[in-house]
Amino acid sequence: MEKAGLSPKEVKIYLAGLKAGPVLASFLARKTGINRPNVYDNLKLLAKKGLVSTTGRKYNQRFVMEDPVNLERYLERKKKEVDKMKGFLKMAIPEAEAVINEKAGTPNVKFIDGEEGLRNAVLDSLKTENNEILAVVASREFFETLGVDFSKYYVEERVKNNITTKTIRLKSHEDYAEEFFHQHGEQLRDMRYAPDQISFSESYFIYNNVVVYLSSQKENFGLVVESAEHAEMMRNMFGVLWEASRG
Secondary structure, eight states, X not given: OTTTTOOHHHHHHHHHHHHHOXXXXXXXXXXXXXXXXXXXXXXXXXXXXXXXXXXXXXXXXXXXXXXXXXXXXXXXXXXXXXXXXXXXXXHHHHHHHHHXXXXXTSOEEEEEOXXXXXXXXXXXXXXXXSSEEEEEEOHHHHHHHHOHXXXXXXXXXXHHTTOEEEEEEOGXXXXXXXXXXXXXXXXXXXXXXXXXXXXXXXXXXXXXXXXXXXXXXXXXXXXXXXXXXXXXXXXXXXHHHHHHSBO
């Protein structure tokens, strides 16, 4: 139920009420250990999802937990709303991209923080114009910062778009990676290990005239540098490291 969008508190309250039948909020507070104001707040959220209804008068109001199939119906409605929003975005994106294209070629540097911002910065590498991404990846730190599930999604999207990558990793990090990330041929990845004397905790991706840097979870920031000169320099440096690395 949490994976379907309910918070842990919503799940506790819903299951407690489901077992007990029509209940007072005070009962749910005692049963779950959640204070009464929080119980009311979460009951309102559950009601929006169609999982709670009420019976009785205001000062003796009881809450009834509805059939969990209502959650599926709620998700279906949300999906329709998301699909509708995607339609609006499809109309808006070309205009926004036209504004971006006007600034193309102008050097730009931006800092990014927050998990979602970092993920979007990585996903932007899929906009590569020559269908190739150069990457230096500290696997352990990358997975800890952005998550294994996101990493799998990124690889799947890259392959779906027929984008190849030259990737340099640390051999010492390979025991941290799942078998999924070792399917180099199927995942259009030419992979080498950096020399043993080299160690790093940050990752970076090079595509077009852009270099995306990602720190470890310890510092938790990203840096996007859009500059033809900087991208060229980093490509040259990547080339030197690539020649010194081994398959």
